[in-house]
Structure formats: structure tokens, C-alpha cells
Amino acid sequence: MPALPLSALENASEFHARHIGITAADEAHMLSVVGVASRRALVDSIVPRSIARASSMRLPPACTEAEALAELKTIAGKNRVMKSFIGQGYYGTHTPGVILRNVLENPAWYTAYTPYQAEISQGRMEALVNFQTMVTDLTGMDIANASMLDEATAAAEAMTLARRSVRAKGDTLVLFGDAHPQTIEVMRTRAEPMGLTLKLANSAAEWDAAIAGDDYFAALIQYPASSGWVQDWSEEIAKIHAKGAAAIVAADLLALTLLKSPGEMGADIVIGSTQRFGMPMGAGGPHAAFMACKDSFKRSLPGRLVGVSVDVHGAPAYRLALQTREQHIRREKATSNICTAQVLPAVIASMYAVYHGPEGLTRIAERTARLTAILKAGLTQLGFSHHHHASAFDTLCLKTDDATDSIAARAVQMGANLRKAWDVYLCISLDETSTRADVQLLWRIFAGDGRALPDFATLEQQAPALIPAELRRASPFLTHPVFNTHHSETAMLRYIRQLSDKDLALDRSMIPLGSCTMKLNATSEMIPITWPEFAQIHPFAPADQLAGYAELDRLLRDWLCQATGYAGVSLQPNAGSQGEYAGLLAIKAWHASRGQANRNVCLIPSSAHGTNPASAQMVGLQVVVVQCDDNGNVDMADLKAQCERHAADLACVMITYPSTHGVFETQVKELCEIVHRHGARVYLDGANMNALVGVAAPGEFGGDVSHLNLHKTFCIPHGGGGPGVGPVCVVEDLVPFLPGHATAQASGSMPAPAAGDGMAPGPRVGAVSAAPLGNAAVLPISWMYIRMMGADGLTAATEVAILSANYISKRLADHYPTLYASGNGHVAHECILDLRQLKDTSGVMAEDVAKRLIDYGFHAPTLSFPVANTLMVEPTESEDLAELDRFVDAMIAIRQEIRQIENGTWPQDDNPLKNAPHTAEALLADEWKHPYPRELAAYPVASLRRLKYWAPVGRVDNVYGDRNLFCSCPPIQELA
Numbered sequence: 001m002p003a004l005p006l007s008a009l010e011n012a013s014e015f016h017a018r019h020i021g022i023t024a025a026d027e028a029h030m031l032s033v034v035g036v037a038s039r040r041a042l043v044d045s046i047v048p049r050s051i052a053r054a055s056s057m058r059l060p061p062a063c064t065e066a067e068a069l070a071e072l073k074t075i076a077g078k079n080r081v082m083k084s085f086i087g088q089g090y091y092g093t094h095t096p097g098v099i100l101r102n103v104l105e106n107p108a109w110y111t112a113y114t115p116y117q118a119e120i121s122q123g124r125m126e127a128l129v130n131f132q133t134m135v136t137d138l139t140g141m142d143i144a145n146a147s148m149l150d151e152a153t154a155a156a157e158a159m160t161l162a163r164r165s166v167r168a169k170g171d172t173l174v175l176f177g178d179a180h181p182q183t184i185e186v187m188r189t190r191a192e193p194m195g196l197t198l199k200l201a202n203s204a205a206e207w208d209a210a211i212a213g214d215d216y217f218a219a220l221i222q223y224p225a226s227s228g229w230v231q232d233w234s235e236e237i238a239k240i241h242a243k244g245a246a247a248i249v250a251a252d253l254l255a256l257t258l259l260k261s262p263g264e265m266g267a268d269i270v271i272g273s274t275q276r277f278g279m280p281m282g283a284g285g286p287h288a289a290f291m292a293c294k295d296s297f298k299r300s301l302p303g304r305l306v307g308v309s310v311d312v313h314g315a316p317a318y319r320l321a322l323q324t325r326e327q328h329i330r331r332e333k334a335t336s337n338i339c340t341a342q343v344l345p346a347v348i349a350s351m352y353a354v355y356h357g358p359e360g361l362t363r364i365a366e367r368t369a370r371l372t373a374i375l376k377a378g379l380t381q382l383g384f385s386h387h388h389h390a391s392a393f394d395t396l397c398l399k400t401d402d403a404t405d406s407i408a409a410r411a412v413q414m415g416a417n418l419r420k421a422w423d424v425y426l427c428i429s430l431d432e433t434s435t436r437a438d439v440q441l442l443w444r445i446f447a448g449d450g451r452a453l454p455d456f457a458t459l460e461q462q463a464p465a466l467i468p469a470e471l472r473r474a475s476p477f478l479t480h481p482v483f484n485t486h487h488s489e490t491a492m493l494r495y496i497r498q499l500s501d502k503d504l505a506l507d508r509s510m511i512p513l514g515s516c517t518m519k520l521n522a523t524s525e526m527i528p529i530t531w532p533e534f535a536q537i538h539p540f541a542p543a544d545q546l547a548g549y550a551e552l553d554r555l556l557r558d559w560l561c562q563a564t565g566y567a568g569v570s571l572q573p574n575a576g577s578q579g580e581y582a583g584l585l586a587i588k589a590w591h592a593s594r595g596q597a598n599r600n601v602c603l604i605p606s607s608a609h610g611t612n613p614a615s616a617q618m619v620g621l622q623v624v625v626v627q628c629d630d631n632g633n634v635d636m637a638d639l640k641a642q643c644e645r646h647a648a649d650l651a652c653v654m655i656t657y658p659s660t661h662g663v664f665e666t667q668v669k670e671l672c673e674i675v676h677r678h679g680a681r682v683y684l685d686g687a688n689m690n691a692l693v694g695v696a697a698p699g700e701f702g703g704d705v706s707h708l709n710l711h712k713t714f715c716i717p718h719g720g721g722g723p724g725v726g727p728v729c730v731v732e733d734l735v736p737f738l739p740g741h742a743t744a745q746a747s748g749s750m751p752a753p754a755a756g757d758g759m760a761p762g763p764r765v766g767a768v769s770a771a772p773l774g775n776a777a778v779l780p781i782s783w784m785y786i787r788m789m790g791a792d793g794l795t796a797a798t799e800v801a802i803l804s805a806n807y808i809s810k811r812l813a814d815h816y817p818t819l820y821a822s823g824n825g826h827v828a829h830e831c832i833l834d835l836r837q838l839k840d841t842s843g844v845m846a847e848d849v850a851k852r853l854i855d856y857g858f859h860a861p862t863l864s865f866p867v868a869n870t871l872m873v874e875p876t877e878s879e880d881l882a883e884l885d886r887f888v889d890a891m892i893a894i895r896q897e898i899r900q901i902e903n904g905t906w907p908q909d910d911n912p913l914k915n916a917p918h919t920a921e922a923l924l925a926d927e928w929k930h931p932y933p934r935e936l937a938a939y940p941v942a943s944l945r946r947l948k949y950w951a952p953v954g955r956v957d958n959v960y961g962d963r964n965l966f967c968s969c970p971p972i973q974e975l976a
Helices: 006-010 014-019 024-034 039-046 065-076 097-104 122-139 151-163 181-194 204-211 234-242 295-300 327-333 343-381 401-413 436-447 456-462 489-501 523-530 547-564 576-593 611-618 636-645 668-677 732-737 742-747 776-811 838-842 846-855 881-902 934-938 958-963
Strands: 172-176 197-201 216-223 246-251 269-273 289-293 306-310 316-320 395-399 419-421 425-429 568-570 601-605 622-626 650-656 681-685 705-707 728-730 831-834 870-873
Touching (some): 014 065, 014 776, 065 547, 097 489, 122 289, 122 306, 122 316, 122 489, 151 269, 172 181, 172 204, 181 576, 181 742, 197 204, 204 234, 216 234, 234 246, 289 295, 306 958, 343 395, 343 436, 343 489, 401 419, 401 436, 436 456, 547 776, 568 732, 576 611, 576 650, 576 681, 576 705, 576 728, 576 732, 601 611, 601 636, 611 622, 611 650, 622 636, 636 668, 650 668, 728 732, 846 870, 846 881
Parallel strands (some): 172 216, 601 650, 650 681, 681 705
Antiparallel strands (some): 269 289, 395 425, 419 425, 831 870
16 A cells, blocks of 8 residues: 655645535435535535636645644744733733633633523523623712623723713713823724714813803713822712713723712713623734713613512523614614623633632732832832822823933833823823832832842831822722622632533524624634733834734734735724724715715615614714515616615615525625625625635625624634634725724834824824724634635535535424525525414524523524514534434424424414423423423433433523513622
8 A cells, every 4th residue: 555645644734624614425315315416516506606716725835733832832922921000991911820721711601602502592691691791880879781892992881871861962072181192092983973072171171161161962081091190080070960961980990999980970881891800901902992881871871781570480590681772773763883792801800809709809909009109109219200190090191201212212221111192291100910029129120220229128117109099999899799699710610610500502502693703712812812912012112022912913814805805904893893993984984085984875675684774873974774675685777766866975884695585595796786886885794704715705795884793703712702703804095994003003002003004194084993893802813714724625514504504404304494595495505494384384583492492402593583473594604414413303303393383283372382491490390381391391302311401490481571671780690
């Protein structure tokens, strides 16, 4: 037998078989079921030839997991990990090992989906209720949401929440000048298209004059200030209220363990970041921001809110509350397009509070504050006595005049970064990781050569406290038992496991969600996110310390351009909704640059994702709905008529491709040409990019702008509803209008973009996220995926995703017809199963099938979207044939159960579907009154006897929960 060539033994494409679930034999079987000769033939029969790629993607060839990790390690090594004293909303923190290993690095937590199916999400929702309780306790507010994208976005959302919630009629927000610069920048970006004005108050006199006026609806205060000082804002807030305006406070949660809470000062809305509660800086994210407000604002509170209701047995159960507020339901009536939280970082922050408890958090804060006081006393001895303010928690700001640049440079030479402010000041921020040695290092930096340093032991005894006594917190916080119980590692480990065991994530089973692409998040892709070279980097560190991130950013943007056919990409948006927003801002700015700012009409098909109309209204566009035909395609006659009707003011059309109905519309190229003839642009939603990569490129067949979901197509985990990355991709003439980041450029962490790098200089829109690279710390995941797959692997993944969807559609055709398909009966990468007729024959709704699937060990497909009473299924390329068949068999078995209802064996109001999911407690009850056996309820298929997921609660009552809103601790075991 001849020896195999070395190239075959090296197996550079080994990762393909790990990412793509089906084997060659499986593929042959699936093709025979679908009725096509080959995978290529299937794709050619589905994807219109007019949009098919003319050439393959130019990407590096596939490599092994070990090779990719080694290559990325070299890139990471180009970052310089320095001791950061920059602050500005980002701080060093210690992630407790038990949380690092068992939450951040645990697929039971990071592969979970948004908790829309409450019964299989009880664990992470309890963690989020802990988060909400932590925030309300520390801020002194009535209610908090389950996290926001970042602090700057939260501030922008607070601005719009205030605008719609107060009686003041002005269109101006007064902005405290000593707020974090990135917050100011993002708020400016958000305010302009909404017709709002920001009035920046950079001095006490300007502030007093501004809040004495009658033209503002809200004022925002940073507490502590960005430069560090603290004061009691009670009197100022009272003056704001006297004008009928809202007081927004951007607060630091760690500081609030020691400081009087904003709620006690009268704040209406409090926002901030929980980054320093255990989540590494990661060059800017992901980090869970928060928003809390007074009770009267709660039904307008943006983002997700976890509340407590009851299940069918009367037991308390968590669920997402007030879901009708969410943008995907409210569409163009939405007040925000934010549907994404930062769930995984929020869970980490809540677990950090559970682990440390109030005493532990207070100790961390007290130690930080004490080191800051000692540092200041020593700097004063060294002659640096001109401080910006006398009070402080963790940040000092010193006037250093002509020595500013030389001291900052000396700090870098000695391995540390300081923050330059107002040209002649240096700011120093301490944090949980700060030590005595750090204080002494700072003294050496400021002393220069040959000067005697202060005596630490003496100043430890003598340095006066910097927090005014009258500002010291007197109110208790985190008094609930959950924050006072799990302080040993054993207890904490078991608590984390107890919660994760309640949930159904991708580590247990297929999650067949349509439009959400729950594909494999490979372990090798996840490993780099906790490398210190990526994790311990401040987003506003000097640019030469971010060389590794700059290379990662450049490579990933280049590769995404290859995948999409676009000319430029920005990775700044930290959610798909933010990518949409940024893309529409680019279109609007392009029109304005051509003297056509009047163009403000956005055409959106009736089938579009709910984020589309919500994003359009956020940038000041008027939404006009375009009808769809009976097959789910855009009605081309109506599109042409609307283009003609609004020709003078037409800005863009927003479409999803393949369509939200799971079909490759054959007229997409014609649609793009019609819109372009009317001087408008085409926004092509990239939510379904998993059906396009390697097969068709939006930038080549007529799209002008797309956003991508790296947490879908490019393998960043959903994390229970966040983090995400939503890059915005554009054609050549829109590149100058990609999001900028003046804060990063001013700090020296991001050079001005140069021509030819896909981010050419020009009239840019402002920042849309707090950090220039958004959720930078998770970008290595997508880099690893693309690098290991190569062009052929990515194309194969797309083709297998399409094959898997068609296989499911074909196998279920006799039981649940597919609602929309192309002329030859094929679908794209997802299919909509039509259950509407079951209501009349059996009383069964799609929701009943979704809940019964829990008993079979499955997360439900997407429920009633885009068509009511249907299930949209997307299997992805990552699932093997056995799992696809297990899902199909479950759906067929459920259809047989429905037939038992249709033939009268079981009544319509008492059957396995209406009573699903069945809990172990209900099945073990002494009395069983149902007309079907317990065994069928528990084990509808034999394989479940070996491996059974038990829902921790029965079906949750959503209406009860909304009428009796309860969104903080105690946990369920306390309520039962």
C-alpha cells in the first residue's frame, strides 16, 4: 500500500469536519431525501444565478486548530500589556476563578439563547434577577433592566427615555462636562438625527446657567466625575425637577458601596457599567451596562426586564416581562432598537456580587479609596498639590502644566499608562487590582530621578480620607440572602451549577431557531478571549500598545469584505441593532453630503425584522411599508409604486436576504436596480448571511450597506442574549461615512484612518459605541473561525446549512407543510412550518408545540415569526444527522399526539401539548387526572429514558406576570 502524501497527513482542513456536523455518508442520504444529486446542484437550484458569486473568496487557506491558535498568539503578542491607571470607565478587575471557569468559559452559560422560552431559561433568569437587584440596591432606584450594551449607549437610551417621560417641553439635554468623553460622543451621535440638542456645561457657572434655563428636558451628571471628584447632587437635582426635567446620573457601582446613592439624591434614571465587577477590560467590551429608573418610568424602560410570574401549578417562575415593549414587536412605533442585552457579562457581574457579598464589595472599594488617599498624600509631598478637586473615590486629577507630556512618557517607559486631560492635567485611576507597589510606582513616575519617595507606612497612618463624611453611604444594600450565602468556593460552585442545570443550551441539544443561527461555538475559538494580551488591554491605551488588536481588526475587516463583497467594514457596533443604526446613519449622511438631506423615506417590506423599522425611526427616517405577495416575496409592483410616489424623498429600502420567509427571492437584483434608479440606497440586512457566505455577496449584487451578526454567522456565542458584534459593511462611496471615534483619536489609542485601508478619512458619523472596536475581546472568536475554515470551508458550511434546512422541510412535509418555498419547493437555510390549520382541527397552537418540544429535550424553533402561529426552523451546518433526525422524530411524534386530539381521544383542553412542559414534581404527584399516561408525558420517545432534560417549572403565565410586575429578588426558592 503506497504511503499517503504528507499533505494529506497534515490535514489542514481538519476543523471542517469538527464544525460541519454531517459526514459524506450523511450528506448522500440527505441529498436522496431532498431529491437532488449533489450539494452543489441543490444550491444552484435555490440561489438565483444572477447573484451567484463569480469568484471565490480570497482568504488564507484553512489551517488546523493548533496552527490558528499559534498564529493568533503571535498577533496577540503585539499588544503590550501595561499597568493601566487610565480609568475613564474601564478598570482592572479580578475575575474570581470559580466564575471564570464555570461561567465565562462554560458552554452551559455562553451557548444559551435569549430567554424567550421561560421554562428552559430559569437559571440564567435568576442570575439576571440578581443583576437587577444588585443594580437597584446600589443605585437606590425602584427598578432596573437586565443590562444594556455599554455605558455610553445606556446614557443615550436614558436621554430618549427622559424625553418621552417628563413634562418639560424643551429639546435640549444639559450634559455635565466632566462626564466620560466617549459617553458625550455617543450621545451626540444619537441626539442629532432625533432633533435633540446637547448643551455641554464645562464649568460650574455654565452648569448653573444651564439648569436655570427653561429649554431642557433632562440633565446628565457623572458620579463620580470622570476626573474623579464627588459631591452631593441633591440640591442640583431638586433644581432640575423644578423645571419639570429629569435627572440622569451616570454612576460607578463600586463607588456606590461607599457613596450616597443617586436614588437618595432624587435621581430619575441611573446608568453605568458593571465592567469592574469581574469582567476584564478587553479593549472595550463586552461589558454589561445597566439602567435603573424610578417606578413611574418602568413601562418605558428600554431593553429586557426579567420578572417573576407563576407557572400553571401556581409556583413562582421567572420570565421576560413586558415583552410588548420590545422593538421587534413595536416595529416603527418602537422607542429604541435595542433588543440585545449583554447577558453573559451581566451574569458574571451578578455572580461577582453574589461571591463577594456586600462586605466583600465594600472591602474592595474601601481598599481602593484608601490607596487613592495615600497616593494623593504622597504626590502632594512630591510637590504635586494642584488637584482638580479635593474629594475623590478612586481617581485623582493633577495639574502638571509643562511637565504633562514628559510625566506621561515616563510612565509608559516604566510600564504604566496615565490619562491626559485638558492638555495640562494627568488623571490617575486605581482599582481592585491596585497594590502598595503600584502606589510606589506612581510616586517614582512623578518624582523622576534622584528624588526621595514618600514613606508609605507613615502616609498609611496619616493620609486624610477623600470621601466627605456627609457623602458616606448610610443605607444598606445587597441584604438578600443570595448575596450573603455563597462566599465559599464550594457554595459558589454549587450555586452556579444549580442554575445552569435548569437551562437548556447548545451544550445539551440542538437549538433550531429560525433567523438566529445557533451554530457551534468551538472551544478553540473561545480559548483566546481570556488571554491577558487581549483581556487586559484598556480601549484608550496608546495606539502602539494596541498593535495586536489593530492587526486583528484589519484582518477581520479584510476577510469580511471578501465574504460580503463590500469595500469597507467597521467593527464598532456591538449588536446587530447597532449595526443597522450605523448603516442607516451612513446612508443619511451620504445623502446630506450631496445636498439631499430631504431624503428621509425608508421603504421596508411587511415581512422585515422588527429591528429594521425601529432603527429607521431612530435615525429620523419615515417608514413606509411595502407589501409582500402570497409567497412571502416583496411585491415588486408595490415597490415600484412606492419608489415613484416618494421619488424626491426616497432615502433607502431595507430588505433581508434571503428573505425573512426563508426564501431566495429571484428578483432581488431588479429590486436593487429600481431603488438605485431613484437615487436611493439598498440596506440589505445580514441576519441571514449564513445562507450567503461563499455563495453570493450582497455588495456584488446590489446591496449598498449590510450589517452582519458575528454572533450568528461567524460563531461568537449568543451568551444567553449577548454579547454580540454587529459590523456594518458598505460599498466604496459610503466608506467615509462609517462610524468614527473622536475620543479614541484624541486619546491617541486610534490613529486617524488612512486612505486605502477600507476606513478612508472623510465626513464621518460619530461613534455608535463607547469603545472604538466595540466588543473587541470577542473578535478573536470570529478570526479563529474564518482562519480555520478558509474559503472552501466557509462555502461548505453555507451549503450544508441549506441542505440541512431542506432535509428537515422535506422530512416534515407530510406532517407540517412548509409555508414558503421557491418554485422548485426548496428553501434557503431555514423553513417556516405552517401550524395554522391545527387551531381549527385540534385547538393546538404553535406555542403548544413549542412547549411540548421541551419534554422531548429541545429548545423551540422561532415562534410565530414572521407569521403568527408558525414555527421557523434553522438547523445550521453544525448539527449531525442523528440530531437532525432526533428533532424530526420529535416533531412527527408530536403530530401523532395532535391526531389523538383531532380524533377525540384526548380533549382539546387536557392533553400532552396543552399541559407541556411536564415537570418531575407534577409527574410524581399522588394524583394524576389527565387522560394520557404519566409515562407518555415524561418519556414520549424511548431515548429520553437514558437522557432526559427536566423543565424546572411548568408553563409560565405571562399575563399574570405583566399585571403583577416583580423584577428583583428573592429567588424562586424563597418565594415558593
